Amino acid sequence: METLQPDDPRELGSYRLLRRLGVGGMGRVYLARSPGGRTVAVKVVRPELAADADFRRRFQHEVEIARAVSGRYTAPVVDAAPDASLPWLATSYVLGPDLTDVVEAHGALPEHTVRALGAGLAAALQEIHAAGLIHRDLKPSNVLLAADGPRVIDFGIARAVDGNRMTQTGVVVGSPGYMPPEQALGQDVGTAGDVFSLGAVLAFAATGRNVFGEGAASHAAMLYQIVHGEPDLTGVPQSLTGLFRACLMKDPGQRPAPAEIVRALAPQGVDGLFRDWLPSAVASTIATHAAGILDLETPSDGVAPVAAAPAASAAGAYGYPSTPGAYPSTPGTGMPVGAPATHFTAPPSFGPPPTVLNGGTPPSAPMPPEPAPQSRRRFIGLAAGGGVAGVAAAGAATAWLLNRDDDAATGASTANGRGGATETPAENFTTPPAGTAPQALWHESVAEDSISTTKPLLTPKGLLLISGDPLIAYDVKTGKARWTRKDVLPFGAPLLLADGRLFMADTDTSGVLKALDVTTGKEAWRSRLGKDLKVEKTIAVDAKNVYVTVTDFSDSRSATDYRTGVAAISHSTGRQTWLQKRDWGTDDYDVEGTADGKYLVYADSNYNLTVRDTATGTQLWTKKIGDDWSWTPTIAPGAGLVLLPGDNLKAVDVETGRTRWTLPPNGRGGFDNPTVIDGVLYAGDHDGGVWAVNVKTGKKIWLSEDPGADSAPTRFLRAGEALYGASDADDGGIFAMNARTGKTRWVYNDNKSPGEPWQLAIAGNRLLVTHGYEIYALPAV
Numbered sequence: 001m002e003t004l005q006p007d008d009p010r011e012l013g014s015y016r017l018l019r020r021l022g023v024g025g026m027g028r029v030y031l032a033r034s035p036g037g038r039t040v041a042v043k044v045v046r047p048e049l050a051a052d053a054d055f056r057r058r059f060q061h062e063v064e065i066a067r068a069v070s071g072r073y074t075a076p077v078v079d080a081a082p083d084a085s086l087p088w089l090a091t092s093y094v095l096g097p098d099l100t101d102v103v104e105a106h107g108a109l110p111e112h113t114v115r116a117l118g119a120g121l122a123a124a125l126q127e128i129h130a131a132g133l134i135h136r137d138l139k140p141s142n143v144l145l146a147a148d149g150p151r152v153i154d155f156g157i158a159r160a161v162d163g164n165r166m167t168q169t170g171v172v173v174g175s176p177g178y179m180p181p182e183q184a185l186g187q188d189v190g191t192a193g194d195v196f197s198l199g200a201v202l203a204f205a206a207t208g209r210n211v212f213g214e215g216a217a218s219h220a221a222m223l224y225q226i227v228h229g230e231p232d233l234t235g236v237p238q239s240l241t242g243l244f245r246a247c248l249m250k251d252p253g254q255r256p257a258p259a260e261i262v263r264a265l266a267p268q269g270v271d272g273l274f275r276d277w278l279p280s281a282v283a284s285t286i287a288t289h290a291a292g293i294l295d296l297e298t299p300s301d302g303v304a305p306v307a308a309a310p311a312a313s314a315a316g317a318y319g320y321p322s323t324p325g326a327y328p329s330t331p332g333t334g335m336p337v338g339a340p341a342t343h344f345t346a347p348p349s350f351g352p353p354p355t356v357l358n359g360g361t362p363p364s365a366p367m368p369p370e371p372a373p374q375s376r377r378r379f380i381g382l383a384a385g386g387g388v389a390g391v392a393a394a395g396a397a398t399a400w401l402l403n404r405d406d407d408a409a410t411g412a413s414t415a416n417g418r419g420g421a422t423e424t425p426a427e428n429f430t431t432p433p434a435g436t437a438p439q440a441l442w443h444e445s446v447a448e449d450s451i452s453t454t455k456p457l458l459t460p461k462g463l464l465l466i467s468g469d470p471l472i473a474y475d476v477k478t479g480k481a482r483w484t485r486k487d488v489l490p491f492g493a494p495l496l497l498a499d500g501r502l503f504m505a506d507t508d509t510s511g512v513l514k515a516l517d518v519t520t521g522k523e524a525w526r527s528r529l530g531k532d533l534k535v536e537k538t539i540a541v542d543a544k545n546v547y548v549t550v551t552d553f554s555d556s557r558s559a560t561d562y563r564t565g566v567a568a569i570s571h572s573t574g575r576q577t578w579l580q581k582r583d584w585g586t587d588d589y590d591v592e593g594t595a596d597g598k599y600l601v602y603a604d605s606n607y608n609l610t611v612r613d614t615a616t617g618t619q620l621w622t623k624k625i626g627d628d629w630s631w632t633p634t635i636a637p638g639a640g641l642v643l644l645p646g647d648n649l650k651a652v653d654v655e656t657g658r659t660r661w662t663l664p665p666n667g668r669g670g671f672d673n674p675t676v677i678d679g680v681l682y683a684g685d686h687d688g689g690v691w692a693v694n695v696k697t698g699k700k701i702w703l704s705e706d707p708g709a710d711s712a713p714t715r716f717l718r719a720g721e722a723l724y725g726a727s728d729a730d731d732g733g734i735f736a737m738n739a740r741t742g743k744t745r746w747v748y749n750d751n752k753s754p755g756e757p758w759q760l761a762i763a764g765n766r767l768l769v770t771h772g773y774e775i776y777a778l779p780a781v
Helices: 053-068 099-106 111-130 191-207 219-228 238-247 258-265 280-295 379-384
Strands: 015-023 027-033 039-045 077-081 088-092 143-146 149-152 171-173 343-345 442-445 463-465 471-475 481-485 496-498 501-506 512-517 523-527 533-541 545-552 563-570 576-581 591-596 599-604 608-613 619-624 634-636 641-644 649-653 659-663 675-677 680-684 690-694 700-704 713-719 722-727 734-738 744-748 758-763 766-771 774-779
Touching (some): 053 077, 053 088, 099 143, 099 191, 111 143, 111 238, 191 238, 191 258, 238 744, 496 533, 501 533, 512 533, 533 563, 545 576, 563 599, 591 634, 608 641, 675 713, 680 722, 713 758
Antiparallel strands (some): 027 039, 077 088, 171 343, 442 774, 471 481, 496 501, 501 512, 533 545, 545 563, 563 576, 591 599, 599 608, 608 619, 641 649, 649 659, 690 700, 722 734, 734 744, 758 766, 766 774
């Protein structure tokens, strides 16, 4: 920014000029102020260009485009005189640097800033497209970061959606690295082209680099990558990767619309999104510059005093070049001072010779028009309010919710597990764009060591139950605690439910079995098997009985001389149905089991697999299962099979223990514990893939070698055509896949690293998720 020179005008229209902002091939740009105190940027055409009728026509075109686009996220035109002897255009002064300079000075932006940026830019594209225009040159240098949100500038090669452009054989107009493939090929470009550019811009903001390559030997090399290669999204937060990939699809028809992107990134709307949205260093620079701008005075002779100049940041005045004739946008104006979009010849290998796509601006004399009018508060009002606006992160995952009546809330729990999470009514969910994960409807953070992170979740009667102490029943819609019970469930104990009752062993006192009413948390009954029998652990439940391990002291001759057994207890009466002693060598206390129909199947930490008859407790067989027992046995309902993971996936006959089929991994790592749903077995493998297998024949139905995260899901639920999975590792997450094809729709990850597995349950249209000591409710879409 420079003081006015003797040859500079002192007034244009009703505006008093304060400073020079820049000089370019088209003319000069000035900082000016209206009689009412509004600060504006005024672009003034050079006299020799003003005498050119062709140039005047293009300038008129710029003014028309700028006035056509009216919205919060473009720099609004406040006045213009295209027919004056020296034509000029005044836009509201946008106080903020461009995205290129911010990333160069501060590096990649944090996730919450990228989310807010994406929502604002997508909203800007809505405004632009609603005016019947396509921007066609969205890139980081055409994005200004203001305190109250981003602004899209420079409509130099914008054109109407219905065409009406000038062409020149063999020339493409745009910016390498950010133009869509169809534009690079010289084909027609629609509104989806701007979405591709948006995806590239957001990926640049999240990674600090062009995801189609940097330092390319030529523009052609970068264009080749755009047309034929894939973006390198390394470093993009996992919760945003799917959305960015969707924006960067080669096929324009597969890209999401701007409205869909807004809903994905800001499900509660963009109002209030930009409170504290910028990194503090950037916000501080803007605030400092704002104070200087507001202090500028214009003396009677029209020359601003040097002492009133605003302070520059460590990166210069916002990191913008101020050298006369520099090409980047003049700081804060949204006005390129003579910078054309790049013109280059497309390589022959791309296909037919492309045409010029420049909205009627011939390459020989590009004339970038400015953004359009909009309604928004002036920055002078913002500064007077004493704050720099910004955004708080809306959540760890990309959101996709429609028809919401209230704002979603993210609640933080107190140390005892009670939380402040509140419900957002969001019952009408819609399918998001490919790759877009949902955002949590509510979120709870509970005290460490208050829940067992390795046990499955239960969702009875609209409640979410998680093994732990205290035992808390969360409302699945709101996340609020409906009831809490302390000292009722041993830490790490499984939760078993039947007939509206929860069953748990009370090992800290008398070794009895207790039943709690699931709706109230109150004790329904307790069962003592006898003075010499102590209930140790619940292992399974079915329609009639709860199955437990017990210690039998009746024949003991010392404190360490005793037998262990398995008992069935009626869950309607609390009375013992049967009691059987366990074989020597299989009587380890650590047991994981399941019951289905007439079979109780359990594994122990002595590496034995045992099957009993549920009616009598008679042992059908027991056998060694290798050197890894840390899994709950899987019974295939109706198939008479027990399924064993390992280097191969194996199915054994539940009555005899004989192998019925074996499935090798075909060169991939071994199998995790499988899940059987409606006759289909789903299992993750150790190389990060997911298998679907016909459980009766052992034949592969499909294999998803890369479901979208480093760690594959190991536990599965199915709802209609949707298959949901949860992985054991932090870098996995919650997966939504097509159950028929194995194609991944989205992966949800909260980008936290507690070193604990993900757990998943489903209740109606909600997915209930835990990751370590974080609890989430997601829309099941």
